[in-house]
Amino acid sequence: MTTTAIGVHTQGHVHRDDYGSKMGMWLFLFTELILFGGMFVIYAVYRFSHQLEFELGAKELDTLVGTINTMVLLTSSLTVAMSITAIQRGNKKLSMLLVGITIALALVFLVNKYFEWSHKFSVGLYPQAPELLSKPQGEILYFGLYFVMTGLHALHVIIGAIVLAVDMRFIQKNIITSTSYVKLEAGALYWHLVDIIWIFLFPLFYLVH
């Protein structure tokens, strides 16, 4: 951090393009949209051809757990959004706390998901389970899609939590500061996308029965 003219020229002028970084993150999110979009197409088509079986399948899911998980994710989106305001206002500790709460809520979501899946497994509802295979074709498809789509979503929750943990460390080490916080914004954008995907998965799997 030298103040001489030479110092400014050699190390003071760090190239930074926050606009470009954010644009890159958005472009990446669009590819994620297409990844999940393909599965939503499959869902739409199979739902159309196996409507009754999809409704029976949805009855097997616990709406309460799904609703709780929706509220957990929405709240985690709130806290990560607020963490950006906190760092912009120079409130480092509050920002770290808010990112920490977001990660904790991600873990709550995953624990709920674990119990939900364990229950499904224990009653013989998992891919290739004999009990599931004895059901009509539409229900097999429904549970196939359920496990693939919520599974891929859960994987995104895990990745998002790791990214946010790195962001939290960056805030602590002053790599993310009140004037340079695009890394936190990128992590938050990813987290919001995970939330949006769940906003659509929740009604399509839990509510439509």
Place this chain on the structure above:
Amino acid sequence: MTDHTTPQAHETHVVGYGQYILIWAGLMALTGATVAFAGLELGRWIIITALTIASIKGFLVLSVFMHLRFEDRTFRLFASVSGLVLLIFIVLTFFDYAFR
């Protein structure tokens, strides 16, 4: 690292905590509404109400939580185009299948 390059400073829009909490409350209320609607026997309308509410929720997250409202036009254009592409992708595939 001197601070005379402030690429974020000239376009920064700091969203207050209150506005975020308001949006969060709206999202929670919409979640309650979609669960309540699902409890009624709406038949075929259930998927329409569920998807409409989900779209409103998605819009709220995109515009406020993801700051699209406060970004410049390029971001909004990109997001709209990609959403539209996805919609065409789903609708066209679906119609192809439904009327085959």
